[in-house]
Amino acid sequence: MVFIVLFVFIGGTFWTVASSFTNIKTLPIFTPAEFYDAFVGMAQYQRLWRSSRWIISITNLGIYGSLYTIFAFVIGFWLAVLMDQKIRLEGVFRTIYLYPFALSFIVTGHVWAWIMNPAFGLEATVRGLGWETFSFDWLTNREMSIYAVVIAGLWQGTGLVMALMLAGLRGIDDEIWRAARIDGIPKWRTYIQIVLPMMRPVLVTTFVIVASGAVRVYDLVIGLTQGGPGLSSQVPTIYVYETMFVGALAQGTAASTIMLLATAVILIPWVVVEFGKKQQA
Amino acid sequence: MAKPDTLTIEPSGPLPRPMFAPGRVMIYAVLILTSLYYLIPLYVMIITSVKDLDAIRYGNIFIPTANPTFAPWVKAWSEACTGLKCSGLAPGFYNSVSITVPSVIVSIAVASVSGYSLANWPFKFGEFFFTVLLVGSFVPYQVMLYPLVIITREMGIYSTLWAVVFVHTVFGLPILTLLFRNYFSSLPPELFKAARVDGAGYWRIFFQVMMPMSVPIFTVAVILQVTGIWNDFLFGVIYAGPTNYPMTVQLNNIVNSLQGVKEYNVDMAATILTGIVPLAIYFFSGKYFVRGIAAGAVKG
Amino acid sequence: MAMKSPSVSIRGLALSYGAVSVLQNLDLDIAQGEFIVLLGPSGCGKSTLLNCIAGLLEPSEGQVFINGKNVTWEEPKDRGIGMVFQSYALYPQMTVERNLSFGLRVSGLPKDEIEKRVKRAAEMLQLGELLHRKPTALSGGQRQRVAIGRALVRDVDVFLFDEPLSNLDAKLRAELRVEIKRLHQKLGNTMIYVTHDQIEALTLADRVAVMKSGVIQQLDDPHAIYNQPRNLYVASFIGSPTMNFIKGEIGGTVAAPSLALGKGDVALKSYASKKKLGVGQKVVFGARPEHLRLNAGNEAGLSDAFDAVVDLVEPMGSDSLVWLKLANQMLSARVESSQIYKPGEKIKVRFRVGLSSIFDAQSGERL
Numbered sequence: 023m024v025f026i027v028l029f030v031f032i033g034g035t036f037w038t039v040a041s042s043f044t045n046i047k048t049l050p051i052f053t054p055a056e057f058y059d060a061f062v063g064m065a066q067y068q069r070l071w072r073s074s075r076w077i078i079s080i081t082n083l084g085i086y087g088s089l090y091t092i093f094a095f096v097i098g099f100w101l102a103v104l105m106d107q108k109i110r111l112e113g114v115f116r117t118i119y120l121y122p123f124a125l126s127f128i129v130t131g132h133v134w135a136w137i138m139n140p141a142f143g144l145e146a147t148v149r150g151l152g153w154e155t156f157s158f159d160w161l162t163n164r165e166m167s168i169y170a171v172v173i174a175g176l177w178q179g180t181g182l183v184m185a186l187m188l189a190g191l192r193g194i195d196d197e198i199w200r201a202a203r204i205d206g207i208p209k210w211r212t213y214i215q216i217v218l219p220m221m222r223p224v225l226v227t228t229f230v231i232v233a234s235g236a237v238r239v240y241d242l243v244i245g246l247t248q249g250g251p252g253l254s255s256q257v258p259t260i261y262v263y264e265t266m267f268v269g270a271l272a273q274g275t276a277a278s279t280i281m282l283l284a285t286a287v288i289l290i291p292w293v294v295v296e297f298g299k300k301q302q303a
Numbered sequence: 304m305a306k307p308d309t310l311t312i313e314p315s316g317p318l319p320r321p322m323f324a325p326g327r328v329m330i331y332a333v334l335i336l337t338s339l340y341y342l343i344p345l346y347v348m349i350i351t352s353v354k355d356l357d358a359i360r361y362g363n364i365f366i367p368t369a370n371p372t373f374a375p376w377v378k379a380w381s382e383a384c385t386g387l388k389c390s391g392l393a394p395g396f397y398n399s400v401s402i403t404v405p406s407v408i409v410s411i412a413v414a415s416v417s418g419y420s421l422a423n424w425p426f427k428f429g430e431f432f433f434t435v436l437l438v439g440s441f442v443p444y445q446v447m448l449y450p451l452v453i454i455t456r457e458m459g460i461y462s463t464l465w466a467v468v469f470v471h472t473v474f475g476l477p478i479l480t481l482l483f484r485n486y487f488s489s490l491p492p493e494l495f496k497a498a499r500v501d502g503a504g505y506w507r508i509f510f511q512v513m514m515p516m517s518v519p520i521f522t523v524a525v526i527l528q529v530t531g532i533w534n535d536f537l538f539g540v541i542y543a544g545p546t547n548y549p550m551t552v553q554l555n556n557i558v559n560s561l562q563g564v565k566e567y568n569v570d571m572a573a574t575i576l577t578g579i580v581p582l583a584i585y586f587f588s589g590k591y592f593v594r595g596i597a598a599g600a601v602k603g
Numbered sequence: 604m605a606m607k608s609p610s611v612s613i614r615g616l617a618l619s620y621g622a623v624s625v626l627q628n629l630d631l632d633i634a635q636g637e638f639i640v641l642l643g644p645s646g647c648g649k650s651t652l653l654n655c656i657a658g659l660l661e662p663s664e665g666q667v668f669i670n671g672k673n674v675t676w677e678e679p680k681d682r683g684i685g686m687v688f689q690s691y692a693l694y695p696q697m698t699v700e701r702n703l704s705f706g707l708r709v710s711g712l713p714k715d716e717i718e719k720r721v722k723r724a725a726e727m728l729q730l731g732e733l734l735h736r737k738p739t740a741l742s743g744g745q746r747q748r749v750a751i752g753r754a755l756v757r758d759v760d761v762f763l764f765d766e767p768l769s770n771l772d773a774k775l776r777a778e779l780r781v782e783i784k785r786l787h788q789k790l791g792n793t794m795i796y797v798t799h800d801q802i803e804a805l806t807l808a809d810r811v812a813v814m815k816s817g818v819i820q821q822l823d824d825p826h827a828i829y830n831q832p833r834n835l836y837v838a839s840f841i842g843s844p845t846m847n848f849i850k851g852e853i854g855g856t857v858a859a860p861s862l863a864l865g866k867g868d869v870a871l872k873s874y875a876s877k878k879k880l881g882v883g884q885k886v887v888f889g890a891r892p893e894h895l896r897l898n899a900g901n902e903a904g905l906s907d908a909f910d911a912v913v914d915l916v917e918p919m920g921s922d923s924l925v926w927l928k929l930a931n932q933m934l935s936a937r938v939e940s941s942q943i944y945k946p947g948e949k950i951k952v953r954f955r956v957g958l959s960s961i962f963d964a965q966s967g968e969r970l
Contacts, residue, residue, distance in 0.1 A: 027413075027476045028432070031439045034450030041449075050453050101337060104330050117589060118338045121345075124585035124592070126534030128551045129578040132558050133344045136351065136571060137364065147363050177344065185593055197692035197765075200659050205706025205753070206680025215705075219696035234441050241536040245555060262445040267541075271449065278445035285443055314675040317661040 035282070042066055042276035047269050066276035076277065079256040082168045083284075086257065087236040089172045090179065094232050095225075097176065098183025103213060105184070106191045116188075120181035127178065131245020134174035135161065164254035167247050171255055174246055175239065183228055190224035191217065223295060230292045234285050352376060352572035359567050375566070379573035383566075385556035392573050395553030398464065399533055399580075402549055406468045407528040410475035411521065417476070418483025419509050423495050433484070440477035444537060447474075455542060462544030470538045475531070479524055486520040487513060522591050530581040550577045608671060610635045610793040611656060611761060616665035618651060618817075625651045626817040629665070635760075636791045638784075642804040643814035644840070649797045650765055652814070656795060657763050658682050669761060680710070682761075685754025689766040691746045693738040699749050700734040703756050717756075724755040727786070744775045751786070764796040768803065780806060801841055805829065813837045830958065835967035838889050838960055844924055847895070847934045849888040850964060853880050862888055865930030869906045873957040876970050885964035892924060894955040895936035897944070901953075908951040913944045927952065 044051070044060035051060060070076050101119060105112055122130060137143045138161045145158040160166035160173075194217055202212040218225075240259035247255040258281050266274025347364055353371035354362065362368065381391040421429060451473070455466040490513070498508045514521075539549040548556070554577045558570045585592050611633040618626040626648050633639050641649040654660040656667055658679035666675045674682045693702050703724060707717045725731050728748045738746055747767055754762055764783070768776045784807055787794055798804055804811045805825040812822045813836075821833040832838035838846050854868060855861035860880040861868040869888065871880065880886070896905060911929040918940060925936045925944050929952060936952065944950065961970045 027473050028435055028439070030450070030454065030473055031442065031447070031477075032435070034447045034454075035442065037450050037453075038446050050449065097337075101334075104334055107327075107330055109330060109334065113589070115334050115338060116593070117586070118341050120593065121582065121585055122341060124530055124581040125578045126536065126551050126581070128534075128536050128555055129574050130344075132554070132570065132574045133348050135558075136567060137344060137347055139364075139567075142359060142364055142567065144364075147365055150363060177341065181341070195690055195692065197688040197690045198694070200654075200657075201686070201688060201692035201694075201753070203659060203679045204657060204684065204686045205709065205757075206678070207706060207709050211709060216694050216696070220694075222696075230441070234443075238443050238445075241551070244536065245558075248559065259443075259445055262448070263537075263541075266449055274445075275449065278443065278448070281443045282446050285441055289438070289441060313666070314673050315666045316664045316675070318676040 038275045039279050039282070041272055042279045044272050046272045048271060050271065062272075066272050067280075070273065070276050070280070075253055075256060076258075076261055078253050079258045079261045080280075082255060083237065083239075083257050085168050086172055086175070086239060087233060089169075090175050090236050091229070091233050093172070093176055094180050094183045095229070097180045098228075099187050101180070101184040102187035102191055105188055116185065119184050122178045123181045125178065127239075127241035128245040130174055130178045131242050131247075134170070134177065135246050138170055138173075161247060162251055164251055167251060167255040171239070171243055171246055175236075175242055178242070179232065179235070183232060186224060186228045186231075187221070190221045193224075194220055226292050226295045230288055233288045237281055237284050237288070348571050348575055352379075352568055352575055354568050356564070356566060356568060375568035375572040376576070378566070379557070379569045379576055383557045383569050383573060384560050385553055386560055392550060392553050392557065392576055395548055395550035396576075398543070398547050398553075399549040399551075401464055402467045402471070402539070402543070402547075403529055403532045406471035406475070406532050407525060409468065410472040410479055410528055411524050413472065414476050414479030414524070415483045415514075415517070415521070416509065417480045418485075419487050419513055421480065421484040422487035423492075423508075424505070436477045436480055440481065444474065448541060452541070461542065462547075464543065464547050466542040466544075467538055467547070467549070470542050471528075471532050471535070474538075475528055479528070482524060482527075483517075483520060486517065490516060519591070519594070522588070523594055526584055526588050526592055530584055533580050608635070609633055609668070610637065610670060611795065612668040613652075613656070614666045614668070616652070616655060616662050616667065618648075618655060618660065618662050618664075624817060626655070626662070629817070629819060631812065631819065631822070633793055633795065636793055638787050638794045638796065638807055638809045640804040640808035640811045641795065641797045641814060642799070642801060642811050642840075644799060647814040648817040649799075649812075649814050651817075653763055653765055653795060653797045656761075657684055657686055680706075683759045684761045684763055685757040685759045686763040686765065687747070687750045687754050687767045689769050691738070691750045691770075693746055693749055693753075695738050698735050698737055699730060699741070699752075702738070702749055703752050706753070707756060720756040720758060724752040727755065727789070728752050743771050744779060747771065747779060748782075751783070760792055762792050762794045764794065764798075766798055767796075768798070768800070776800075776803075783807065801843070805841075813840060815840075831969065832889075832960060833969050835887060835889075835962045838962070838969075842891055844892055844935050844937075846889045846891050846960070849890075849932060849934075851886060851888060853882055853884045853886055855882065857882060862886070865909055867907055867909055869954060869956065871956055871961070873904060874959065874961060875957070876961060878970055880961070880970060886970065887962045887964050887967075889960040889962060890934075890954050891958075892935045892937040894958045895934060896953045896955065897925065897927075897936055897938055897942070898951050899953050904955055904957050905953040906956050908953050911950055911952045913946050913948040913950060915946060916944055 040057060041051070043063060043066070044057060045062045045065065046060055051057060105115060109115070138158065140146070140159045140162055143158075145156060148156040148158070160170035198216065198220070199212065202216060207216070238259065239257055240263075243249055243255055243257050243260065249256045249260050258277055262274045262277045262281070265271075265277065350367040351359065351364060352375050353373065354368040355370070355372055355374070358368040358370070379392055381393050382389055383391045421433060451470055452461065455461040455469060458469070460466045460469065494512060495508065498512045503512065534551065535549065536551040536555065539552045543549065543552075554573050557573050609632040611631075613629055613631040616626055616629040617624070629652065641652060643649045651660060655662050658674065658677060662675070666673055668674065669682050669684065694705065697705060700721060703721045704717050707720065725734060728751060730745075730748060730752055733741060733745060733749070738749065741749065750767070767783075768779055771779065780803055796803075796807060805828070808825055810822060810824055811828045813820045813828060815836055821828060821837045823831075823833075828837065829841055832841060835848075839848070849862070849864060851862045851864065853860050853871075854863050855870070857879060860871045860882065862871060899905060909929055911927040911934070913925060914928050914933065915926040917924040917926070921940060922937050923940045923942070925938055927934055927936060927950065934952070938944070962968060963970055
């Protein structure tokens with residue numbers, strides 16, 4: 023059974039990559055002869071990079087991916103450190119920070135769409151309080167819509183980073199902390215110069231999870247902005263979906279091959295760590 | 304004795320501390336403020352869902368209504384329109400149930416057995432197999448979308464519930480297999496050896512030795528799968544076919560339906576209804592949920 | 604010689620977590636340059652006491668003085684202590700050199716002074732070639748030497764050791780034990796050393812504090828701890844194989860007390876008791892295996908002979924342990940390995956009463 027699944031994964035990936043070098047539109051092809059006949063080299067990729075819609079998508083992915091990853095890490099680590107200060111009600115705080123992660127991206131998208139709704143949401147509320155010029159129109163503002171996606175994404179995802187980091191912090195031997203106190207190293211320096219480097223495996227794994235999750239972002243955008251206004255918050259996943267099933271199959275597979283490459287790049291640091299571990303053992 | 308007796312207050316016992324040290328106050332202040340960021344959407348979602356439309360139009364989204372009504376919930380469940388049909392979320396709920404239940408059972412059954420094989424019955428290419436699984440759990444779904452369309456079509460199940468079940472099983476397997484493999488590897492190998500010496504075979508060891516010790520990991524896997532599958536949107540759109548759309552897709556269609564007046568209260572009620580199953584699982588299984596993501600994520 | 608002012612003093616120290624009391628009203632004076640070992644089973648409070656001295660744990664009550672200064676409220680770094688941990692607790696991402704110098708750098712010590720101290724510590728502990736390696740590239744013994752070095756560079760008067768050898772294998776443990784003892788001789792610092800290993804305690808210590816449930820049971824030099832245990836607990840905890848205990852009642856007369864054993868009596872006249880033994884008093888008679896003599900003649904200091912049967916023999920290399928049955932009691936005797944005994948053999952046993960211990964059966968206190 024697992025072998026079949028493996029076969030599906032490897033075969034499917036292979037098929038997708040191969041078909042991205044062809045000009046197929048709606049009907050899939052299978053035999054080498056068919057592939058040979060349909061072969062167009064890099065044409066799909068050239069078309070892809072000439073498409074303004076793809077350029078917007080990949081730029082947005084860059085913005086979303088980097089901001090989401092950076093903020094999720096900074097906020098998540100920071101929260102984890104605060105949670106690590108032997109606080110009361112730790113369980114309550116953790117439950118609060120983590121519950122969005124249990125929700126569907128579609129749910130998250132719609133909730134934030136409502137909160138950021140310019141007519142009724144935050145903007146209207148603040149204006150109602152007397153600040154008439156206050157503006158929070160990210161959802162309808164072409165310049166800002168992708169940042170709205172970042173806010174909603176962080177709401178859903180930082181709890182996960184916090185939980186992973188907290189698990190990492192708790193995994194640090196207590197004697198390290200004692201040794202640092204005897205050495206007179208201030209707490210913040212212990213966190214940054216001793217604990218953080220010790221958490222490298224956790225950091226790398228978390229990075230891979232967070233960043234590869236960012237590449238896959240789809241439902242959140244659909245729920246929040248539907249890629250709009252206009253094309254302003256398009257992401258590659260939407261591009262794939264909207265080409266693959268509307269008669270530009272090879273365009274879609276080419277775009278998804280790029281996503282595969284992006285994921286592969288993200289996996290590199292993790293592979294290095296894993297490989298390094300094996301060498302040491 | 305070298306006891307200094309010149310000090311007016313002799314330090315003794317614990318260092319006296321003010322009840323509210325500024326550092327502690329800061330920590331709690333930050334934690335509480337951040338909690339608000341996480342809680343406000345839930346709060347807004349709930350209060351909006353029990354307002355009538357007038358209260359929404361003339362009220363403030365952060366202020367609850369004085370006259371709560373459950374009409375939006377009823378409407379969201381059984382009357383709200385998704386384009387042509389006006390049967391609310393209910394059909395989506397039943398679809399989601401009939402997708403989730405078989406997907407969870409099949410994927411966990413297969414993954415636990417393969418995890419067990421990987422952990423205890425070393426075979427050729429085991430390492431390679433393991434690596435492919437790891438990488439497989441990170442492959443973007445988009446790469447596999449079309450091949451799976453072809454496969455389900457060939458199997459004759461495309462646009463049926465079974466196509467979604469199949470796809471969820473396929474995508475759930477890598478990460479679940481890893482989860483089970485790591486868990487089974489962490490059990491003492493002596494146990495497995497002792498069972499073999501006692502003459503137990505492959506299946507007997509699995510069912511009578513390993514399974515009884517693995518309740519926690521099965522719980523974790525079930526939670527992971529139920530929430531993951533329930534929350535899925537993409538596969539539902541592509542493989543289920545319009546009559547079988549799961550709840551998430553129905554929700555999206557209701558909210559984005561352009562007919563008539565925009566009923567934000569119904570939208571929010573529908574949103575809560577869709578989120579309620581995974582939220583309930585989360586709140587009732589807190590510890591296992593955290594363990595699940597930690598185990599699934601920080602491996603080894 | 605005038606009494607030196609104590610290096611570390613503990614006054615009325617207590618620590619409890621809610622209703623659970625870990626340390627109880629504890630007093631302890633440790634002289635300058637003394638090597639004190641806190642010995643006890645896990646959970647006896649020995650590590651807690653050490654952590655209180657270090658300032659890593661806050662006592663619920665009481666005071667800690669180091670070099671005459673009340674440091675109860677001081678931060679660990681300001682107490683003039685260095686500490687070595689069981690898990691070494693080296694900073695894994697830093698080289699040995701950085702590990703040694705990190706604390707000094709943070710405290711803002713001048714560079715040349717840091718260099719001087721690191722060099723000195725490296726020389727003393729033979730770490731010279733390892734300075735640029737990371738802890739992962741070191742063996743367990745080397746890591747522990749680095750950990751000791753980290754305490755050394757702090758240039759402090761008091762060293763604290765928290766089960767430093769427990770993670771090492773038996774051979775390395777013996778080697779490092781010698782090294783620590785040598786270090787103590789060379790430096791002459793006060794050292795407080797926590798362990799559950801009585802061999803470590805007896806070999807290293809000037810004085811051993813045997814602890815149980817947060818209370819020091821006996822504080823004495825190793826010889827006294829071994830030969831004159833103050834109560835039943837210390838007697839049974841120290842010594843391997845353990846002391847033989849025989850329950851009984853004092854008989855005979857006040858002038859010539861004895862203990863009924865089987866068909867005969869053990870005359871206790873040669874036992875130097877602290878108090879007079881009362882006739883009829885219920886006691887526990889304790890004799891270490893080496894204080895049982897098998898088939899010996901009527902020499903001075905030996906009791907009458909008792910009939911016994913050999914049950915089992917455990918050869919242990921340099922000597923053998925003979926388990927024997929005497930009046931329904933199992934006793935062990937240590938004999939030279941050249942003496943061969945066979946199970947079932949009938950033998951005569953005599954006790955070296957003068958070296959034995961007698962405890963009150965009720966209070967467990969030594970009489």
